[in-house]
Amino acid sequence: MTTTAACIEATSAGADLTKGTVTRRDLRADDCLIEIRWSGICHSDIHTVNGDWPHDNFPMAPGHEIIGTVRDTGADVTRYSVGDIVGIGCMVDSCGECASCTAGEENYCLNGMTGTYNSVDRHDGSITQGGYSTHIVCREDFLIRMPEVAGGLDSERMAAMTPLLCAGITTYSPLKHWGVGPGSRVAVVGMGGLGHVAVKIATALGAEVTVFSHGLSKEDDGLRFGASSYVATGGDAADTFHKAHADEFDLILNTVSAALPIHRYISMLAPDGTLVMLGLPPEGMNIRANQLTGRRRSVAGSNIGGIAQTQEMIDFCAEHGITAEIELIAADGVNDAYRRVLGSEVRYRAVIDANTI
Structure with missing residues (x-):
């Protein structure tokens, strides 16, 4: 069944973000439902919200740096189970058939990869909605398995890994x-x-x-x-x-x-x-x-990387103790964070505590 999720959304280009809701699709056979814990703010979110890259897909929930917990799985899911901690980056689908996809470079899908937000779902034509939300649905093939860290999902170290997904x-x-x-x-x-x-x-x-x-x-x-x-x-x-x-x-x-x-x-x-x-x-x-x-x-x-390489990167960073330098913010601080990012005042990435949405 569909899931109604609370979100932070842009209702028009350049307007402050406000709280709203998005409807997450019924699980397809290869889908997982993710309860989001952390969502990073990328400068590209700001460009999209402010209309610097023109589009008319409002209202829209941005966000493509996501970490959370699997809460439900489709009938054909084999790689993930309820309770697994996973990440989602900049894309949630691709054609799976072109030369780029079969080479493990879904980011260069010749038929166009599906972005995590502000992109057309290739199955039903809806507009994808991103990680400034409490829940999201994603194909298991586009999930990243997150490493175990002390304190688990709620640790500041896990929060600081969120921006690595972009x-x-x-x-x-x-x-x-x-x-x-x-x-x-x-x-x-x-x-x-x-x-x-x-x-x-x-x-x-x-x-x-x-x-x-x-x-x-x-x-x-x-x-x-x-x-x-x-x-x-x-x-x-x-x-x-x-x-x-x-x-x-x-x-x-x-x-x-x-x-x-x-x-x-x-x-x-x-x-x-x-x-x-x-x-x-x-x-x-x-x-x-x-x-x-x-x-x-x-x-x-160069444009992000494929799913296999993204998993390789996360594992490499975990092995070498690499995280982003972050500021944790509550949902009601998003608009101020946007202004501070534009003013080069954030050192160096803001991450939203999704529990506050």
Whole structure:
């Protein structure tokens, strides 16, 4: 039977979020009903709610960083049982048949993966509703098994793993794809919700990590997270920061969703180096071809990761003690958290206590 769940929802673009309800579908044979405990706030939630990425799917419950407990299962579910602690990331379905899906890269489904919220359910045409809610229904194939931690589901450590279901896989996937390991020289541009996790994961993989950030206010944190150096790119350094790092990095992860002088970052790539776009600036990029041909450099993009790789990432982070740095908030603090994220005041990810919805 359907489940009516309390939620936090956006009723129109740019409006404050309010409490409401969503109806979760009847369980299909391969579905699990999840009681949500923690839900992270991603910057993409804010872009979607504010209409920066235009759509008309209101009212809408955002949220694609979710941890909770299995409360019911469909008839054909075999991998999970009632009581299991699971995570849900940015997608809840895909076609399962295309070359990308059969390769375990559902995130690149050639027929379009189904996002956790603000996406069209490929079975019934409804709009998916996300994790700012008390319950959610998801196919078992898109669930992530969460590791055991002291204190279980209610521990702050489990809460701090919630953002890994987006920020973790978004940074882990390109680090693995481009073969980062001991001896790799990695730069992370921006040290917000994505960037701070990238520093931790790249360090754990054995890389030498440098952070490039507008200012030095987060330098102590960056070094504590494992970076070997931290470089300011704003103010008096704006035109010169790159010169001391020419031809240095094997991989640069750009986590910033604002326009940057991209040619300066390309100049810091070593021969065969790659600059990977993770942030989504609305402006186009002006790339000088001779910067690429002269060193056989590349500019690339990466979008989360497949389910198997997301499970690999969670297990890797658990093994290495990696979590996000978080602020726990109650449901009635969501609008203030949005404003503080936009003001770069949250260090470094806000997580909603779903018990307060």
